[in-house]
Amino acid sequence: MRSTSRNDETGITAHRIVIVGGGAGGLELATRLGDQLGKKGKAQITLIDKTRTHVWKPKLHEIAAGSMDMNAHEVHFLAQSHWHHFRYRMGEMTGLDREKKEVHVAPHLDEDGTQVTGQRVFQYDTLIMAIGSQSNDFGTPGVAEHALKLESTDDATRFHRKMVNACIRAHSQPGQLRPEQLQVAIIGAGATGVELAAELHRTTREVVSYGLDRIDPDKDLSIHVIEAADRVLPALPPRLSHATESYLAKQGVKVHTGAKVARVAEDGVHLADGSFIPAELTVWAAGVKAPDFLKNIAGLETNRINQLVVKQTLQTTLDDDIFAIGDCAACPWPEKNGTVPPRAQAANQQATHMLAQMRRRLKGEPLKDYQYKDFGSLVSLGEYSTVGSMMGGLVGGSLMVEGAFAKLMYVSLYKKHELALHGATKVTLDTVARMIVRRTEPHVKLH
Template structure:
């Protein structure tokens, strides 16, 4: 007899997608009520808000990655490696490209994965707006691989500068961060700390105060333009106190091997360039399967998180264009939104299986927090709930920021595993360098 279980396919194992697959597997997959499959082109998961720490070296990627195969085994869902490249709505199948390893060998052939309910949760990527030189000379922080690549460039640049027998050329150890949103701002603070830690481990021919300059660049009139102005002002004051040079109202016209060019033919010398400006959904989503998109390639969804042209297809997280509290205003691309949508989708799938009407999802803004590394954390809580917000900073804000990651881990692993893992990290932290050195 053919298997008639309802097939739920989730594409994208980010914060929202992996939490959803885990909860659906525990709730429906374990009991045989549905067949849950997670598809992702990567083999392991890392919470995206941590990428700036991986890039700076304050977090070791290998210590925090979660293997999809292991998570699927523990939580009763299937994991399939592959990149979605197409959608056949008539046959209800997604098309996956061949998966090829680093040596060019084909691991899996192109194939199709059938679904009854499809949930697209592939997140977002940086938007370089076709700026010349970005792909050749800058590193984005969209994936753990990119973050790790930047960190290796940073360490290699420091070792090279220490070993050379001639003076540093202008901008040799300078860093230019294009985009002063949360990722760029947090990276600037982390790099101020880690470059000093890195040099301390025997690279004494580098004068970090003289030789290492960090530049934060944005076309907006202030850093953190999407967040409350008070938060922006506080973060800018701290960064300037650390010596980070901030360029606001500055439009990047090109990235070169020597640095970053701004309007007016101004050159900011920098060997290391990070592109953290602009957000868009991956390009392959544009017009995929005839679904409705907006200009940022996001899939337009109804208040129930269903795509506007196919009720069997849902979208959550950064790749979904979902209106907030008024027409034209979209839910911001934040981890808290993806978490809320994943939680709501568990109920939606239960209703689909029971043949019940779906419920409308409403975003609740719990505020914003920005971590400035070892120096401070600032933010506001309860923003948008009662028309006012609570300003927090310092230790309480830092603990609140750290708790966001713990909440993500709890959703994936449960209390006891997270507690034991936290204890183990506290112990090993005392015996290891506080910055990754390779």
């Protein structure tokens, strides 16, 4: 398939911008490019993603815990592309031909194995890789077979379904619970692991409260967080780590620090010191890497976790027509003598920078360097509390925030993402609608 477009008024072929990946950065960029360039016929923007909908990835732990209705928050790519003047094409990228400037996309099959789209090829003048990241299990035995991951909405809904089924099974079965029953082991005490643990503590108790009276929440439900480092949230300042661990302990979450996982089994987790933590559900939330197919794709430079190495302009080091943003990009961070961390705020900043870069590129102007601004990190501890370090890059240190104010800041990050996609009117109406629905339905998803 040739992805070419011709401007009927001028007879000049429009500049073809292909974005691979509809995550936070990719979808925001496609939306804004469509509004500013696609609508006016200055460029043809194509977004390629293997899924049909988008959900902000930091929300996956809420879907997994059942505290967020995915249907009320997902963005349908086809509708978004129609409203914002870009094209959405469904499929998974499998290859790249830099000489012909072609992106190769695999056939897409539905859940019954019926082919929806065949193998396709999309041509580009500018290619922007925004395919995000996935979990890195570091080759730990048993993870692939017995652990769940939170890389997609399918993963999150699968975990939630298993969690609810485990509660119903335990309630209806005769006799005593097995040692691993109603035990959840979360491997990794970074933001994802901690947020999932805090959210699960509340939602599992809410599920049980809907008539599953044979389960004693305080006695039968257990959540374990396993971390190889000596404290939870090792990337945040120690004070916030200690405050978070104290909060989790008060909620009854069992925290195991300095605990290296040796093997994941069907009924629990074996640690390197020989101890065993029984678990009916195990979640792997430790480490990230870019997708494996990116490793040295088409001869481009990649690092040890498959990220595309880019220059300060966000162009790949070996091809100026290919850019990378978000978690799949290894972007220099000169102030730290390292690379920009894989965070949603970085993807948002890079999408904004790329919008200006594309306008310069179409005008033939020199590109500008991207400078990462560190606004700190926030970690949600359930419905009512959040901890974090804010504005660290601006004040020369870390401003510690906790409680209701931190929670407000956390919510505002998601609202900022929604505003970039939908504008103020739709975000306001959607927010009000969710508040009304929340007052009339259970606060936890029960199926």
